[in-house]
Amino acid sequence: MSELTLSRLVDILRECAGEDEAVAAEGQDIGDVELEYLGYDSLAVMEAASRVKREYGVELPDDALAEIRTLNRFVGAVNEALASAAAQRSA
Amino acid sequence: MTTAVVTGTGVVAPNGLGTEEFWSATLRGENAITPIDRYDTALFPSRLAGQVRDFEAAGHLPSRLLPQTDRMTRFALTAADWALADAALDTGEADRTGLGVVMAAGAGGFDFGQKELQNLWGKGPDHVSAYMSFAWFYAVNTGQISIRHDLRGPTGVLVAEQAGGVDAIAQARRALRGGARAVLTGGMESSLCPYGMAARIAAGRLSTRDDPRRAYLPFDPDADGHVPGEGGAVLVLEDESRARARGATVLGEIAGYGTAFDPPPNSGRPGNLGRAAELALTDAGLTTDDVDVVFADADGSAERDSAEAETLVRLFGPYGVPVTAPKTMIGRLCSGGAPLDVVLALLALREGVIPPTTGVTPGHPLDLVRDRPRPFDGTTALVLARGNNGFNSALVLRGRGKDLK
Numbered sequence: 001m002s003e004l005t006l007s008r009l010v011d012i013l014r015e016c017a018g019e020d021e022a023v024a025a026e027g028q029d030i031g032d033v034e035l036e037y038l039g040y041d042s043l044a045v046m047e048a049a050s051r052v053k054r055e056y057g058v059e060l061p062d063d064a065l066a067e068i069r070t071l072n073r074f075v076g077a078v079n080e081a082l083a084s085a086a087a088q089r090s091a
Numbered sequence: 092m093t094t095a096v097v098t099g100t101g102v103v104a105p106n107g108l109g110t111e112e113f114w115s116a117t118l119r120g121e122n123a124i125t126p127i128d129r130y131d132t133a134l135f136p137s138r139l140a141g142q143v144r145d146f147e148a149a150g151h152l153p154s155r156l157l158p159q160t161d162r163m164t165r166f167a168l169t170a171a172d173w174a175l176a177d178a179a180l181d182t183g184e185a186d187r188t189g190l191g192v193v194m195a196a197g198a199g200g201f202d203f204g205q206k207e208l209q210n211l212w213g214k215g216p217d218h219v220s221a222y223m224s225f226a227w228f229y230a231v232n233t234g235q236i237s238i239r240h241d242l243r244g245p246t247g248v249l250v251a252e253q254a255g256g257v258d259a260i261a262q263a264r265r266a267l268r269g270g271a272r273a274v275l276t277g278g279m280e281s282s283l284c285p286y287g288m289a290a291r292i293a294a295g296r297l298s299t300r301d302d303p304r305r306a307y308l309p310f311d312p313d314a315d316g317h318v319p320g321e322g323g324a325v326l327v328l329e330d331e332s333r334a335r336a337r338g339a340t341v342l343g344e345i346a347g348y349g350t351a352f353d354p355p356p357n358s359g360r361p362g363n364l365g366r367a368a369e370l371a372l373t374d375a376g377l378t379t380d381d382v383d384v385v386f387a388d389a390d391g392s393a394e395r396d397s398a399e400a401e402t403l404v405r406l407f408g409p410y411g412v413p414v415t416a417p418k419t420m421i422g423r424l425c426s427g428g429a430p431l432d433v434v435l436a437l438l439a440l441r442e443g444v445i446p447p448t449t450g451v452t453p454g455h456p457l458d459l460v461r462d463r464p465r466p467f468d469g470t471t472a473l474v475l476a477r478g479n480n481g482f483n484s485a486l487v488l489r490g491r492g493k494d495l496k
Contacts, residue, residue, distance in 0.1 A: 018155035047221040
């Protein structure tokens with residue numbers, strides 16, 4: 001399974017939680033912007049995590065989700081989980 | 092003493108988007124009842140509805156709100172925007188704890204809920220939207236309006252089927268008496284999806300006819316039940332002195348309210364619609380002599396039409412007051428119905444013309460305003476609404492007639 005990219009996560013959020021004006025305005029430099037500023041609340045993050053689980057087979061626990069404040073952190077958490085799953089398979 | 096006045100209206104109706112479109116289509120007597128065209132109705136015994144046309148949610152609301160809202164909530168948010176604009180009420184500068192929302196609800200977000208149930212059983216639990224947590228819920232329109240405009244005053248939701256639209260407006264008036272500066276109120280429905288229609292069909296009151304002109308004929312000997320519809324209205328209610336102080340245009344006053352529940356079925360005792368009307372008049376400090384027009388509940392079943400007609404004859408005498416039911420053009424909208432009648436009643440008083448009841452030849456001694464609008468010189472309207480299983484509510488409205496400068 002390929003890694004999650006920032007642009008794919010933005011697409012997922014757009015599909016499942018709509019697009020805030022702020023997202024369009026910030027263009028591609030939104031990776032480190034607070035999700036709250038982008039108009040995405042905790043439910044939007046849950047909804048995106050559910051899509052990511054279906055697409056990438058990785059489930060982020062609720063307490064890990066609650067800590068995610070930016071898109072880059074979201075991407076990082078998913079890819080760390082992917083890497084650790086791959087490591088377990090090859091061990 | 093608080094005087095609750097309406098300073099803004101927002102309408103989403105099968106025969107018009109926006110108050111002016113709705114008003115002019117209603118005066119023209121345009122029938123907006125058509126075959127349901129959003130799913131295959133072949134398996135359903137009732138196939139007609141008053142459907143809202145040409146409503147493109149993305150044109151009215153930020154895309155951020157679309158994945159988390161049912162169609163009825165999109166209507167409600169749009170109508171609330173329009174009502175606030177109509178009232179020219181700036182929600183940004185005021186103390187937001189004085190701004191409230193009290194909406195009625197009947198079905199909830201059935202269309203949203205049905206899709207998520209389909210996801211649950213068709214694809215699995217991982218496919219159910221996180222927004223299902225609130226998007227289907229009765230209180231969701233109240234909550235979404237309050238969040239969108241950051242209104243932090245008294246909020247509530249009233250559930251009493253078609254009567255709820257009246258009860259919500261009365262509850263909003265109570266909130267003004269409790270010190271709120273302005274309250275958004277009304278009701279909005281859309282449950283014309285297969286699941287929503289299954290529920291309505293089970294209630295046993297829908298017409299099974301396919302001719303849109305002969306399906307919903309309240310007070311007519313040929314009455315066959317009613318046709319459901321979607322839409323409703325949002326009103327801005329304010330205390331009159333505050334509204335006038337800020338230079339708002341006052342459309343009319345919510346002068347009286349009454350509600351009375353029916354006795355149990357098979358008790359042999361009559362229903363309490365008349366009692367609700369009498370309580371509303373007493374509350375307004377008026378009598379039946381003061382009423383210039385009645386907007387009837389107009390159920391469309393022989394038994395309940397007779398009960399309402401007998402009530403009107405008892406209160407006003409045979410042919411004693413002009414009666415109208417413009418909902419013949421759009422169907423019964425559950426909690427959205429009475430707020431639309433309130434909008435029509437206020438406009439009727441302002442414009443001096445009663446909108447018509449269409450397609451009906453009455454079989455009761457009622458002065459029904461039929462097929463064409465009727466000019467009149469009135470100041471006071473009575474709006475009646477009955478909800479399934481015993482709810483009766485009545486509202487007395489006073490317009491900007493000659494007595495109310």
